Amino acid sequence: MNLRELEELVRKGEGQRLEFKLKAAYPEKIVREMVAFANSGGGQLFVGVDDDGKIPGCKFAEEERYAIEKALSSHAKPKINYRFEFIPINRKRSVLHYNIFETRRKPIYYLHDPSKRGKAFVRVDDKSMQASKEMVEILKRSKNKKSYPISLNTSARLLFQYLDTHGKITLEDFVDLSQLTRNRASQMLVNLVISNILNIEVGDRMDFYSMKNAGSKN
Numbered sequence: 631m632n633l634r635e636l637e638e639l640v641r642k643g644e645g646q647r648l649e650f651k652l653k654a655a656y657p658e659k660i661v662r663e664m665v666a667f668a669n670s671g672g673g674q675l676f677v678g679v680d681d682d683g684k685i686p687g688c689k690f691a692e693e694e695r696y697a698i699e700k701a702l703s704s705h706a707k708p709k710i711n712y713r714f715e716f717i718p719i720n721r722k723r724s725v726l727h728y729n730i731f732e733t734r735r736k737p738i739y740y741l742h743d744p745s746k747r748g749k750a751f752v753r754v755d756d757k758s759m760q761a762s763k764e765m766v767e768i769l770k771r772s773k774n775k776k777s778y779p780i781s782l783n784t785s786a787r788l789l790f791q792y793l794d795t796h797g798k799i800t801l802e803d804f805v806d807l808s809q810l811t812r813n814r815a816s817q818m819l820v821n822l823v824i825s826n827i828l829n830i831e832v833g834d835r836m837d838f839y840s841m842k843n844a845g846s847k848n
Contacts (some may be wrong), residue, residue, distance in 0.1 A: 631727055636717055639674070648674055648701050649673065650679040650681055651679070652813075654679050658701050660675065661740060663758050664710055665758075666758035666759070667730040668731070669732075669752050672730055672732040674727065678726060685725060686723065689722060702720055702734070705741050711731045712728065712729060713728075714728045717758070736770060736772055737766055759833075760825065764819060771820075784808075786818075798831070799839050804819060828840065
């Protein structure tokens with residue numbers, strides 16, 4: 631990628647597959663963004679680009695790269711697949727460009743402390759968000775395209791009726807509606823997402839489920 635192509639991308643602003651960082655002062659946070667991309671269809675991360683669209687580049691680009699890739703080796707498991715290049719801005723500064731590929735071995739975990747259990751992150755618009763238990767299960771099973779038979783029992787009918795009226799539902803609301811245990815309600819929603827019947831929308835505090843290809847209702 632050359633500078634002109636970079637400028638065209640930067641004008642689009644951050645989004646589902648595009649992230650800008652001014653520098654690698656906190657390389658672990660950059661790793662978290664890369665984990666989210668790997669779990670969510672891939673994306674491009676640029677270091678040396680400001681949120682306001684300016685492209686100052688990095689003065690010590692090699693050192694920035696070393697810090698990021700050292701953090702990657704200990705804070706992301708399994709290994710993230712990516713392609714790297716320097717994009718020269720001038721004789722003294724360059725932008726670091728990481729093209730992160732979607733992984734087949736989902737989920738990739740971000741390990742804040744390498745000695746402890748990690749957390750999965752996913753990309754939602756221009757943010758990287760921690761995946762819920764349900765989202766982690768969906769990621770694990772996403773490579774297996776197997777669908778699950780859905781019986782039109784009382785819980786399913788109540789769910790579809792609710793979604794037809796309200797557009798979306800949370801796990802907590804479905805537990806109240808169906809009177810299922812939390813685990814059974816969770817499993818049912820996950821199976822419906824895997825079977826391509828429901829969508830899952832990851833939120834800050836809770837996920838929302840809606841009918842596939844159905845418009846949201848307010």
